Amino acid sequence: METPGRRGLRWPGKYLEPVLVVVAFLALMELAAAQKWFGEEVLPRVTDVVPVLWDDITSGVVLEGTWITVRSWGLAMLIVIAVTIPLGLLLGSSRVLYHATHLTIEIMRTVPSIAALPFLVLVYGIGTKLVVVLVMLIAVWPLLLQTMAGVHDVDPQAKDTGRVYGLSRLQVFRKIVLPSALPYIATGLRISGTLGLLLAIATSLFAGGDGLGALIFSAQLNFDIPLTFARIFVCGLVGLAVYYALVMIERRVLAWHPAYRKEPL
Amino acid sequence: MIAFAKRARLFALELIVPVALLVLWWFASKDSTSPYFPPLSESWQEFKNVYIWDGFRDDVLAVSLKHFIVGFVVGVSVGFAVGLLIGLSDRARRNLAPLTEFFRATPIVALIPAALIMVGPGMTLEAGLIALGTNWSVMLNTADGVRGVDPVMIDSARAYGLSRSQQIRKIIIPAAMPQVLAGVQVAVALGIAVMVVANMFVSTEGIGYRVVEAQVNFDPKGSWAGIFMIALIGLVITVIYNTIHNRLLAWHRGWRGTAGTN
Numbered sequence: 001m002e003t004p005g006r007r008g009l010r011w012p013g014k015y016l017e018p019v020l021v022v023v024a025f026l027a028l029m030e031l032a033a034a035q036k037w038f039g040e041e042v043l044p045r046v047t048d049v050v051p052v053l054w055d056d057i058t059s060g061v062v063l064e065g066t067w068i069t070v071r072s073w074g075l076a077m078l079i080v081i082a083v084t085i086p087l088g089l090l091l092g093s094s095r096v097l098y099h100a101t102h103l104t105i106e107i108m109r110t111v112p113s114i115a116a117l118p119f120l121v122l123v124y125g126i127g128t129k130l131v132v133v134l135v136m137l138i139a140v141w142p143l144l145l146q147t148m149a150g151v152h153d154v155d156p157q158a159k160d161t162g163r164v165y166g167l168s169r170l171q172v173f174r175k176i177v178l179p180s181a182l183p184y185i186a187t188g189l190r191i192s193g194t195l196g197l198l199l200a201i202a203t204s205l206f207a208g209g210d211g212l213g214a215l216i217f218s219a220q221l222n223f224d225i226p227l228t229f230a231r232i233f234v235c236g237l238v239g240l241a242v243y244y245a246l247v248m249i250e251r252r253v254l255a256w257h258p259a260y261r262k263e264p265l
Numbered sequence: 266m267i268a269f270a271k272r273a274r275l276f277a278l279e280l281i282v283p284v285a286l287l288v289l290w291w292f293a294s295k296d297s298t299s300p301y302f303p304p305l306s307e308s309w310q311e312f313k314n315v316y317i318w319d320g321f322r323d324d325v326l327a328v329s330l331k332h333f334i335v336g337f338v339v340g341v342s343v344g345f346a347v348g349l350l351i352g353l354s355d356r357a358r359r360n361l362a363p364l365t366e367f368f369r370a371t372p373i374v375a376l377i378p379a380a381l382i383m384v385g386p387g388m389t390l391e392a393g394l395i396a397l398g399t400n401w402s403v404m405l406n407t408a409d410g411v412r413g414v415d416p417v418m419i420d421s422a423r424a425y426g427l428s429r430s431q432q433i434r435k436i437i438i439p440a441a442m443p444q445v446l447a448g449v450q451v452a453v454a455l456g457i458a459v460m461v462v463a464n465m466f467v468s469t470e471g472i473g474y475r476v477v478e479a480q481v482n483f484d485p486k487g488s489w490a491g492i493f494m495i496a497l498i499g500l501v502i503t504v505i506y507n508t509i510h511n512r513l514l515a516w517h518r519g520w521r522g523t524a525g526t527n
Contacts, residue, residue, distance in 0.1 A: 017360045025364055042383040096278070103279035104286065110503040112458050115473075115495035118465070118480030119488040123301050191451070194370075198455075202374040202462055213375065220378035228382070232375050239370035 044226040053230035062215060062234050069211040070238065072128050073200040076135035077193060084140055085185060088147025093177070098152050105148070109141035114202060121207050131203045131211065139196035146188025150181030183257055186250040193246045194239070201235060212238065301485050308489035315487070316494050320475070325494065328471035332388060333460045333502075336395025340456070341449055343396070344403030348448075349433070351404070352411025352441070369401035373455070374462050381467050391463040391471075398459040399452035406448025410441030446510050453506050457499050472498070 026046050032038065033045040056062040091097045117134060124130040154177050162172045205213030212235055219227040287305075294304045316325070351358045351365075373394060384390040414437050422436045438445075464473025472494055479487030 014359070017356070018363050021360045022363050038383055099275055099278045100282050104282045107283060107500060110454075110499040111492075111496040112454075112461050112499050114458050114461050114465075115476060115492045118477050119301075119485065119492065122480060122483065122485065122488070195454075198372040198374060198458070201372045202458075205374055205377065206462070206465060216375055216378050220382065223382075225379075225382060228379050232371070232379055235375035236367050236371035239372050240367060243366075243370045 042225065044229050048226040049230050049233070052224075052226040053233065056227065056230055056234075062212075062231060065210060065212045065215040065231075066234060066238055068128075068209075069131075069197075069200050069204060069213070070242075072131040072211070073135055073197055073242075075128075076132040076200075077139060077196060079132070080136055080139045080143060080192060080196075081189070084143045085147055088144045088185075089151055089178075089181070091144075092148035092151025092181070093173075098148060102145075102148065105141060105145055109145060113137035114199060117203060117206055126207045126209045130207060131200050131209070134199050134203050135196040138199045139192035142191040142195065143185070143188040146184045146191070147181065150184030150188075151177055153184070154180045183254055186254055190243075190246045190250060194243060197239060197242050303486050303489065308486050308493070311486040312490035312493045315475075315490050321494075324470060324472050324475055325498065328468070329460055329464055329473065330498070332391040332463070332471070333395055333456060335388075336392035336460075337399055337452070337456045339392070340396035340399030341403050341452060344400040344448070344452070345407050345445060348404040348407025348445075349411055349438070352408035353433075353437075355412070358408055358412065365401065365405060369405055373398040373459055377463065377466050386467045386469075390467060391460070394463050395456050395459050399456045402451040402455065403445065403448040406451075407441060407445045410444030411437055413444065414440040443514060446514065450506070450510065453502060457502060461495055 029043070030046045033043045037043070053062075091101050113134060116137060120130055120133060124133060158176050158180065159172055162176045167175065200211065201213040203209075203213065204211030205217050208214050208217070212231065216228060216231045216235070219231055291305045294302060295306070297304050351361060376397065377394065380390055380394060384393065418436050418440065419432060422432045427435065461473040461476075464471035465477050466473075468474045472491060476488060476491035476495070479485075479491055
């Protein structure tokens with residue numbers, strides 16, 4: 001039943017219209033390519049990209065590259081999570097430690113870690129290690145800051161109430177501090193994760209190796225424009241998958257939290 | 266006065282660690298013979314030689330920062346305008362979601378090779394990439410912010426006889442501002458990163474290119490000098506942005522303060 005007052009579309013419209021928009025967009029791309037709006041041979045036809053993409057997938061090339069990129073990203077994220085969350089909880093729970101380290105970490109966060117890429121190529125060479133280090137360099141700061149802020153911003157009244165009710169320090173931490181810091185941590189993880197993926201792709205684009213970025217670059221070097229676009233499209237899909245995976249983790253972990261409760265449709 | 270003393274103490278506390286780290290680095294690297302980690306004093310000397318002021322003028326101001334400012338202003342303005350329109354219409358937002366979500370999720374650096382083919386190197390390409398990189402997060406955050414405005418506020422405004430454009434200017438935009446600025450904040454960080462990468466990849470000038478050049482020439486001191494410069498750019502842009510951000514949201518914080526919770 002429709003909610004009163006909301007002139008919502010019935011379900012065919014709800015799904016049909018977005019699909020039509022996508023189809024219209026693709027048709028426009030096709031037209032732009034066919035009419036050469038951007039000049040000779042720069043924008044490939046959608047109808048040329050699709051079979052190339054299919055071949056790239058069935059031959060396993062792009063899947064292999066995706067796997068390499070996602071694996072390095074995942075490894076770096078696991079290390080970041082394992083180090084950063086405990087550290088952030090520690091630094092956030094003491095006022096002195098929080099204020100002593102906050103500015104330093106803010107400064108470190110503003111440094112675009114991509115700047116270190118050429119330098120780190122010298123140090124680590126090209127490969128998984130380089131990607132992991134760079135992803136860690138960019139992903140560690142948002143998560144650390146968010147974790148610290150989450151612990152720092154816990155309502156002191158809630159903590160006092162817990163103490164009054166006779167909870168031990170550990171119980172206060174588990175039952176009050178951790179739950180109220182979790183939304184911050186989840187947001188931090190989402191920011192860290194998406195930035196990390198950006199850097200994983202940038203690294204292999206720039207430095208080479210076997211990742212997705214390197215595949216895009218090699219397609220461009222061969223002036224294979226449909227293949228370049230096909231692989232960029234795969235990058236978009238990977239980005240979308242990573243983003244939604246992180247949002248889903250956020251929703252699952254925080255299902256109890258008012259801001260994340262399912263809104264009645 | 267007491268509040269001031271307290272703030273000064275807090276600030277001193279915040280400064281201890283960064284200063285201590287720099288001092289530690291300076292002395293720990295003093296006799297370093299590692300080719301990758303030259304003494305900080307030498308990297309600093311190189312930084313002064315290269316970037317104060319000729320390199321700053323020729324590579325940073327004339328190329329990288331110019332591209333950043335043009336791209337950022339275009340990206341944020343377009344993102345805000347389109348986000349406002351999308352946010353005002355539930356139907357537009359839902360129908361465009363597959364496209365906007367896809368483009369936001371596409372790591373912008375992946376577009377560099379294709380964009381190079383389409384546009385060719387130069388200002389248009391780099392500023393365009395920065396605009397593309399900053400546009401989506403501002404757009405989607407603005408749309409979310411506009412959609413999340415309390416309907417009671419809009420109804421009250423209408424009851425008081427505000428026209429649609431007055432409602433947008435006086436109610437909807439201010440109420441959506443915190444979320445708009447959250448999007449802009451992400452855009453600042455993304456924009457700086459894209460600026461550096463675009464410079465590295467498709468340019469023969471600019472700060473990103475200098476760092477690559479140093480790598481190719483196996484010149485770690487030059488690399489460090491470039492990294493310092495980029496760090497400084499990131500820091501200054503962030504500080505400027507935070508100042509503007511706090512000023513724009515000062516009324517909002519005040520309101521939150523009196524409203525009590527949340």
